[in-house]
Ligand SMILES: Nc1nc2c(ncn2[C@@H]2O[C@H](COP(=O)(O)OP(=O)(O)OP(=O)(O)O)[C@@H](O)[C@H]2O)c(=O)[nH]1
């Protein structure tokens with residue numbers, strides 16, 4: 247008797263995981279059956295998003311963070327969402343990070359997913375891939391995306407803890423504001439702290455955080471985690487807020503990584519004690535439900551239309567014979583009942 251896909255994934259079989267994620271990317275219907283079985287086993291993983299401008303050292307940092315968690319006996323999955331690459335299956339990430347020592351570790355799984363652009367298609371596939379990795383029992387899932395566009399910001403938003411990676415000398419004043427990245431950061435990491443101007447980058451970030459918080463932005467510095475509040479759930483936890491730390495690392499030398507890992511853990515603890523974790527999960531599920539519902543309604547509606555109908559509507563729009571609103575009314579009338 248062959249084991250079911252779900253059983254193999256619950257046993258953290260990497261080949262079964264890889265196969266199912268590929269089926270998800272290709273929208274193969276059998277993937278949904280496996281996901282239904284896996285769903286009750288999800289909800290245990292800490293989802294950590296890592297984003298930032300191209301070349302800031304995200305992949306290098308992800309590799310070092312993964313190694314640090316392995317030393318702490320946690321299992322780690324890495325999902326690299328590449329907005330430009332047509333490849334998938336780990337090729338992209340493998341090129342960038344020298345992680346040979348990690349790929350053979352049964353407690354680490356590494357996967358790239360290519361961003362295909364297009365209406366919400368990617369977020370959907372990433373959400374499902376995360377469920378597979380979560381059900382497989384990885385303690386942490388690190389999601390790397392380039393903070394380039396709205397799609398990538400959406401992906402990283404699904405994480406519990408969001409790291410925004412900066413590097414000195416990349417146009418310090420504007421990088422963080424790009425694509426709404428400042429608003430989504432839980433932790434800032436200034437990587438390449440071996441380069442000149444690192445202090446300037448740190449202080450620019452701190453100033454921006456200070457301005458956005460409006461309270462002088464009391465910041466945490468490298469390694470000083472004691473200052474992070476972790477209120478007891480009973481003591482008016484709702485009023486507490488997370489102070490966004492700015493940490494420095496040299497990913498190439500594995501410097502500053504333990505402080506990053508401590509801060510990630512600290513943030514997760516903060517989310518749990520304040521009840522924010524439950525809230526973030528709820529928001530995620532609400533978004534996901536809406537995305538899936540929209541896609542499914544659209545699919546059903548389009549399937550009901552005569553084959554040339556949409557093309558005719560398009561001709562009408564292009565020739566200014568009808569407005570998009572009128573076209574929608576006609577489509578709905580055509581498919582009604
Ligand atoms: N000097 C220095 N270079 C670093 C450091 N970390 C990474 N690099 C180098 O920066 C370059 C980019 O590193 P990656 O880890 O690929 O950066 P990334 O942000 O993942 O890049 P993309 O995925 O292309 O956006 C590589 O040449 C790294 O070797 C660091 O701490 N100091």
Ligand SMILES: [Mg+2]
Nearest residue numbers: 304305342390
């Ligand atoms: Mg990278």
